[in-house]
Amino acid sequence: MRTALTDLTGVRHPIVQTGMGWVAGPRLVxxxxxxxxxxxxxxxTMxxxxxxxxxxxxxxxTDAPFGVNLRADASDARARVRILIEEGVRVASFALAPTRDLIAELKDAGVVVIPSAGARRHAEKVAAWGADAVLVQGGEGGGHTxxxxxxxxxxxxxxxxxxPVIAAGxxxxxxxxxxxxxxxxxxxxxxxxxxxxSDSTVPDPVKARYLAATVTDVTVTRAVDGLPHRMLRTELVTALERRGRVRALLTALWHAARFRRLSGLSRTAMLRDARALRAGRELSWSQVLLAANTPMLLRAAMVEGRTDLGVMASGQVAGAITDLPxxxxxxxxxIDEAEATLRRLPPPHRT
Structure with missing residues (x-):
């Protein structure tokens, strides 16, 4: 099935597997x-x-094309861009809008740039800056939405x-x-x-929790990091929604310290990232601090298999999925279903 996306990236099918933290590692990609x-x-998360x-x-x-998702506001974003260029990565995707300079640097090296957007004005901005395509996520999508x-x-x-527009959600x-x-x-x-x-490294008990979920078991909450975040409704999510603000901030401080040790970032680098996050999303300092909860709570579930201590980002579509191919x-x-669907469509009725 050839489209503008397959022509742009060199893949055979117009399907993208998104860059999910702690999930989209070498095996799945x-x-x-x-x-x-x-x-x-x-x-x-690397x-x-x-x-x-x-x-x-x-x-x-594999010799097939693949990509890397980057945080444009990270203090080491340019170092990561250089890695992509040096290693010959085909596609760079971004969760937040990259700067004009980053887009230009990647494009000059022949890397396809695909930022994500959740609003038309954001898509228009990155298109004007030279992005090659844009991934557009509707509210049904998992994670920040x-x-x-x-x-x-x-x-x-x-x-x-x-x-080209890539639809997500x-x-x-x-x-x-x-x-x-x-x-x-x-x-x-x-x-x-x-x-x-079956290629995902997410622990089996976590996958079982997703497969058991119905559409109504997927919720949007601000309790994790102060931003709208779509995930499975669990006992932990309910508990997070009931806790006080002071306790939430203290927990976020602890998670920030743990993530700093895992990521190898210095305190100075983390502060730079926090300032960039605050400016990029117009957050208060308390919201920036709460953001430290996200990577560690996701890791608890997606890596450690602790559905009681971690959160499970999820699109509403989890309620329609019943197997692990x-x-x-x-x-x-x-692709087979798409071709069959196209064949089943009735021809236009003309009078």
């Missing part, structure tokens, strides 16, 4: 790339040395920019791919669906 879709490594090793590991296992539904947001962005099958194409997108991005594959089986199924 390799399996996705081998399946003909675009796998994205999540670098925000040190720069770990990122380089992860890139080399994927490259040693907005309020506008995918079916409303995607056509708005597709009409506003002249670069609520996709898990071939019917969704056809719907996204009809809305003006050039492909779809899926996070929760790729998390729930391999990435190869998933991608093949989506």
């Amino acid at each position: 390799t399996a996705t790339a081998r399946a003909g879709a675009l796998g994205i490594l999540a670098s925000a 040190t720069t040395d770990e990122l380089r090793r992860a890139v080399r590991e994927v490259a040693s296992r 907005g309020e506008i539904a995918t079916t409303v947001l995607v056509p708005q962005v597709a009409d506003a920019v002249d670069i 609520g996709f898990h099958d071939g019917r969704g791919l056809v719907a996204a194409l009809a809305l003006g997108a050039s492909g779809i991005a899926m996070g929760t669906r790729f998390l729930l594959t 391999s990435c190869a089986e998933l991608v093949s199924r989506v």
Whole structure:
């Protein structure tokens, strides 16, 4: 299925596996790339040395294109960009809008730049700055999300920019791919669906919790880091929503210290990152501090398997997923379903 996305990135199928922290590592990205879709490594939870090793590991296992997701506001963003360029990574994706300079540096090196956006104005901005494509996530998507539904947001962005649009939020099958194409997108991005594959390293008890969830078990809360965050409703989430502000901030301080040790960042670097996060998202200092909760609470579930101590970011689509195929089986199924759906569509009625 050839689209502007496949032409741009060199993948066989217009499907993207998103860069989920603690989840999108070399194993999942390799399996996705081998399946003909675009796998994205999540670098925000890696040190720069770990990122380089992860890139080399994927490259040693497949010749297919793949990408790396970066935090544009990170103090070491330029060092990470240099790693991508030096290692010949095909695609750089961003959770927040990269600067003009970062976009230009990557494009000059032949790297495809794909920022993410949750609003039309953000998509218009990165398109004007030279982005090659934009990933647009509607409110159904997991993790940090907005309020506008995918079916409303995607056509708005597709009409506003002249670069390929990748639709994210609520996709898990071939019917969704056809719907996204009809809305003006050039492909779809899926996070929760790729998390729930046999190639994902997420512990089995956590996967079982996702598979048992219904659509109504997925909620949006600000209790984790002060920002709207879509995740599975668990006892921990309810407890976080009931705790006091002082206790929440003290917990965030503890999580910040743990993440600093894991990431190898200095206190100075973490302070620079905090200032950039505050400026980029117009947050209060208390919200910036609460943001330290996110990586550690996600790690507790996605790495350690502690559903009682961690949170599980999730799209609403978790309630429609019932199995754990391999990435190869998933991608093949989506494409087969999309082609079958296209064949079933009735021809236009003309009078």
